[in-house]
Amino acid sequence: MKSSDLPLKETEQDADGMEAVCVWETPSQHDDRWQVVGIDWFKARGMRRVYRRAEYFGHLCLNMDVWHTRDGRLLARFWSRSAETDCYAYEVTAFEPPQCDGEYGENWVPKCLRHVFGNWVLSEMPFVYPHPRHSTVG
Numbered sequence: 803m804k805s806s807d808l809p810l811k812e813t814e815q816d817a818d819g820m821e822a823v824c825v826w827e828t829p830s831q832h833d834d835r836w837q838v839v840g841i842d843w844f845k846a847r848g849m850r851r852v853y854r855r856a857e858y859f860g861h862l863c864l865n866m867d868v869w870h871t872r873d874g875r876l877l878a879r880f881w882s883r884s885a886e887t888d889c890y891a892y893e894v895t896a897f898e899p900p901q902c903d904g905e906y907g908e909n910w911v912p913k914c915l916r917h918v919f920g921n922w923v924l925s926e927m928p929f930v931y932p933h934p935r936h937s938t939v940g
Contacts, residue, residue: 814858824857824920830913835896843891844877851877852906857923862887864926866919868910870899878915880922887926892918 846869853868860885869877876897881889892915900909911919 823923824855824916826908826911826916828908830911830916831900831909832913833896833898834913836914837895838892838914841877841891841893843879843889846877846879848872848905849877852892852910853908855908855911855919859927862927864923866911867917870910874899876910876915877917878913880919882926890922 816828820864846867849871851867853866855866857864862882864882864887865880867879867881869879873876874897876894876899878892878894879889880892881887894912894915897912
């Protein structure tokens with residue numbers, strides 16, 4: 803089976819004009835001060851999970867958990883149970899919680915973190931979704 807024969811999720815354009823594999827239900831927040839910084843894997847004890855997402859591609863499931871710490875930091879983990887998947891942890895620096903009346907969900911995921919998550923998903927499955935930035939052809 804060729805990769806072009808595989809069913810793909812609906813796509814949209816990301817900030818770079820490339821097709822994004824992850825489709826979001828709500829518009830993202832953006833602030834030029836926010837940056838996504840790689841951090842060591844963390845224990846989430848005492849934190850509040852504000853968002854969880856799973857992208858399924860056949861038997862492969864790629865996950866994102868977003869956590870809000872007691873001191874106001876926003877942390878995220880990208881993970882999978884697949885042994886061949888690289889897992890990462892991130893912090894969104896200078897993040898300020900959204901005005902959402904105590905509701906948690908997608909509105910807690912800023913544009914910069916959505917972009918990093920989409921790139922991670924693509925990097926973990928270039929055989930499913932060919933992408934110029936992740937091409938294995940010379």
